[in-house]
Amino acid sequence: MKADQRTVRLELADPLRISRSTMAARDAVWLTVEHAGQYGHGEAVTSGYYGLDTATLQRLLHQASQDLVRCADPESALSALREEEPGHHRPAAVRAAVESALLDLCGKRAGLALHRLLDPSSPRPFAATARTVGIVPAERAAVRARCLADSGFSVIKIKAGSPDPEDDVARVRAVRAAAPTARLLLDPNGAWTVARARELLPRFAELEPAVEAVEQPIAPGDPEALARLAERSPLPVIADEDAVDHEDVRRLAGRVHGVNVKLAKCGGVHAALRIASLLEGSGTDLMLGCLTASTLGLAPAVHLADRARWIDLDGHLLLAHDPWTGIGGTDGVVRTSGRPGLGVRRRTTAEGTEGGEHREDVA
Helix, strand or coil: CEEEEEEEEEEEEEEEECCCCEEEEEEEEEEEEEECCEEEEEEEECECCCCECHHHHHHHHHHHHHHHCCCCCHHHHHHHHHCCCCCCCCCHHHHHHHHHHHHHHHHHHHCCEHHHHHCCCCCCCEEECEEEECCCCHHHHHHHHHHHHHHCCCEEEEECCCCCHHHHHHHHHHHHHHCCCCEEEEECCCCECHHHHHHHHHHHHCCCCCCCEEECCECCCCHHHHHHHHHHCCCCEEECCCCCCHHHHHHHCCCCCEEEECHHHHCCHHHHHHHHHHHCCCCCEEEECCCCCCHHHHHHHHCCHHHCCEECCCHHHHECCCCEECCECCCCEEECCCCCECCCEECCHHHCCCCCEEEEECC
C-alpha cells in the first residue's frame, strides 16, 4: 500500500463560541491510502482541548503511514490496527482517521457502503441531526433558531455556560419561542458548578416543551459527581467530556442517561461499536457527536446513525466551505450516499471548494 497526507484550513462560516473558547477555523489533515489503484480517505482535525496541533497530527499520521505501507493490503492493515493494545501511542483522533481511510478503501474494494461492510443487513442510515447555536445574545439565537426550523431542522443544540447564568436562560427561552416544535438539547461544555446545575436544570425542565437533555453540565474530572447529579436531575444528563473511552463509559453506564460518543474522542468506528454494545440494556442511551470537521471527518459516524438516540453531526454544516460532499444535512437530516466505502467525494472548484492546501507524500 501507499499513503500520503494533505493539510487544509477549514474556516467556519461564523465563529462558534462555547463556554471555554471561541473558534473561527481549524486545520484538517487528510490521510489517503492507495492499493491496486483504489483510494481510501480519512480526516483528523486539530483540537486544543485534546492537545492536537497541526504539526502533531502531521507527525503522527506520518508515523501511522509508515506502519500501513508494511501491510499487504487494507484488510490486513485494518486487522492490525484493531489488534493494537489499549493505550497504544496513537491518539484517538489519529487512530480514527487511519481506520476511516482503511474502511473507506475496504468498502470500495468490496463494493459495499461502510454500513453494509459492518452489517450486511443494515439499511441505509439517515437521521435528524442537531444543529448548534453558540453562545450569542438571545435575540440573535432566536433569529438563528427560526431560520433552522424553517430549513427543516427538528433538533437544535444550544451552547450554554455564560458567566451570567441568566444569559443562558434567556437564550434557551428565546430559542424555544422561535422554534416551539423543535427538540432542544443544552450543552454547557462543563461550565457549571454542581450547585449552579441544580439551580438551573429545573428551570429548563419547566419550559413547554422542556429541554430534552443536557450534555456535561459540570466540569469533567469527577464522573461520580456527574452520576450523582444525573440521579436527581429533572432532565436527562448526557456525559461528554467525562466519557472519552470504553473504560469511562463502563463506569458511567446505567448511571447517566446518555453518553456522547465522538469517533475522534473514542478512537473510531470499531471503538464506538464496542461502546454501543456495552450500553445495550444498561439504561444509558447513545449519542453520536462530532468535532467541527468536513464531511470526510463526519462520514464514518453517519454510517452508525441508526444506532443512536441523539444525533449531533453538524460539524460540516458550520464551515464556510466544505471541501467534501456526500452526507447531506442542510435540510436537517444526515444520510449516507449509498456509494461504496464512506460514500463521500471531493467537491470540484466549480462546486465551491476554497482555501489553500499543502500535500506531503509520506510513503
